[in-house]
Amino acid sequence: MAHLDLDLLAWLPISPPERRPIxxxxxxxxxxLREQNGWVVEGCYTELLVLLKHEATEIIFMDLSVEQCILNAKNRPWEPHKYKTQEAEDANLEMLVSWIREYKLGSDAVSYQSHRNFYDAFQGNKRIYTENQANKH
Known part of the structure; x- marks a missing residue:
């Protein structure tokens, strides 16, 4: 199963970061999509998710608490496809935590409301997780 991280499609590979044209x-x-028979897409950019909605057979909405999201961010593994070093990723942590704290208050394409609207309108199979599944016994 192929994996596509929308972060890699949303941003140009330059510093400082700049959004790629839609x-x-x-x-x-x-x-x-042409190259893959099966795929999983990860990302929070609703304007890009909309481009996949007719091809998707299922969506999963991670509707976790702000506290759980922050804990997940602090415990996430290093993403070498995004950051040259673990230290470089950790340097971005405070910005990520700030974004998480504002997530449910925003109204842009990466906000809770945008994600919720996308989820509610999706016509295929869909699931919501309100807690980390690894924590369930």
Missing amino acids: EESRIRINSF
């Missing part, structure tokens, strides 16, 4: 992301998504 049409360029669309082209990359369509190329990915």
